[in-house]
Amino acid sequence: MSDFISSGWSLFVAGVVALGLVFCVVLLVIASKRKVMANDNTTGHVWDENLQELNNPLPRWWMGLFVITVVFAVLYLAIYPGFGSSEGALKWSSVGQWEKEQAKAKEALTQVYAQFENMPVETLAANTQAMGIGERLFSNNCAGCHGSDARGSKTFPNLTDGDWLGGDGSPAYIAKTIAEGRQGMMPPMAAAVGGPEDVKNVANYVLSLSGSAHNSISAQLGKSKFGACAACHGADGKGTQALGAPNLTDKIWLHGWGEEAVIAIINNGKSNMMPQHASRLTPEQIKVLAGYVWSLSRKPAAQTALNTVQ
Structure with missing residues (x-):
């Protein structure tokens, strides 16, 4: 090279x-x-x-x-440059032109976002202009994984249901996740659970926790083996938010539903990652985007804030 x-x-x-x-x-x-x-x-x-x-x-x-x-x-x-390494009399370059255009765009954006700087997120979520900007930011940066309606798909969380794995779903947590990204991981647990039959029994017990279709006999046998999973998911299977361990009782299946899907995760574990966006978005953009994402699962709260403002 x-x-x-x-x-x-x-x-x-x-x-x-x-x-x-x-x-x-x-x-x-x-x-x-x-x-x-x-x-x-x-x-x-x-x-x-x-x-x-x-x-x-x-x-x-x-x-x-x-x-x-x-x-x-x-x-x-x-x-202009074109004669070998000569920079030309104007010292023009495509990089320099791009930097000038970026600086101009940043200056224009700063004026737009300045009006939202001191707004609490609750008020921001009720601001029509801010949410319009937030929606466009979401479409450009988040919709590729979470979908245009933010309801996600397999392995990509639904952002409208209020179920947050790694935190409380507060605006601060959402902004932190957007800026820094997040990685969730479940290690393979087959060895800790026991043999293949034990894995199957635990899978059915997990399904029983949310009232999903399962084999009741296998579920009963798997209850005692669930102790290997309780360290993260809790004895009642309701998860541990601080660890990012999902609630197994709410019928929200991020990585697939059914006996085969649960067995596969117990055997193989699972690693999922959301990339960081701090290098792509400014802090002001992240604040507005966080407000938009926060509002998706709190429409009534956002509407109440709007009525208060009006």
Whole structure:
């Protein structure tokens, strides 16, 4: 890869550009010296018995355009980069242009978000303009995983049901999760539970906790083996929020439902990750987005706040 950024390539590009311009000038000189022959100005090519190809010089208007093109190329290479590693008189670069546009956009966005800076999230969630911005931020950054309606899909949590694995679902927790990301992991538990039959029994017991379809005999046998899972999920199976261990009694199945799905997770464990967005979004954007996500599972609370504001 170092070969492509060495000074040799810069010299090669500059040489190709220079030769191209020299060739154009030589071509112009040769073409300008061509004269119309007084006696026979044909090329010798004849079609349809009497249709002859003439060897006339180039029209003056075409020659003029060609000269203008060459002059423009020279001026362009003097002003803008293009002649090897030369930066050009204006020192222009695509990176510099991008940075200027980003700075301009950031300045404009700062003015938009300034009005939300001192708003509590509860009030923010009732602000129509803020929620419109939050919805667009969600569509651009979150909908790819959580869906356009925020109801998620397999392995991607539903953000509208108020069920939060790693925290209390407060605006501060949501903002922290958006900014820093989050990784949840359940280790393989088959060895701790016992053999394949024990795993099956525990899976049925887990299903029984939420009243899901299960084998009652297997569930009864698996109850005593559930102790290996209780350290995280609790003796009653209602989970431990601080550990990110889900509630097994609420019929919310993030990674699949049914005996086979539960057995697979017990055998293989599960690792799930939400990426951090602090490098993509500003703190002001994260605040507005957190307010929008918070409002999705608290529509009545948001509406009450709106009525209070009005």
